[in-house]
Amino acid sequence: MEAKPVDASPHAQNVPQVGAADPERRNSPVQSDPEQSFELLREQVGDEASGCYFNDLLYVEGEHVASGSTLLRCDHGVWLEVASRVP
Numbered sequence: 001m002e003a004k005p006v007d008a009s010p011h012a013q014n015v016p017q018v019g020a021a022d023p024e025r026r027n028s029p030v031q032s033d034p035e036q037s038f039e040l041l042r043e044q045v046g047d048e049a050s051g052c053y054f055n056d057l058l059y060v061e062g063e064h065v066a067s068g069s070t071l072l073r074c075d076h077g078v079w080l081e082v083a084s085r086v087p
Contacts, residue, residue: 018054018065028052030072030079049077 021027028049051060052074059065063074064082072079 015064015066022055025055026053032081
């Protein structure tokens, strides 16, 4: 009998759906373009970033959220686009 792989990805977890970013609220920058410099975005948030903001809510380092069909992960005050997921 062949063992089935366990899906431990954030896709398998219950990730909060946060919707679209409201420009009137506090939001951490999102790195969606692989050509975009992560270090430049990190400079925008500073060294004191304790997490990432999305529509005024603070999420802890390493936490995942879904913005529409896009999965984001908080990494040193910057949202990294991890993947697009199927709803």
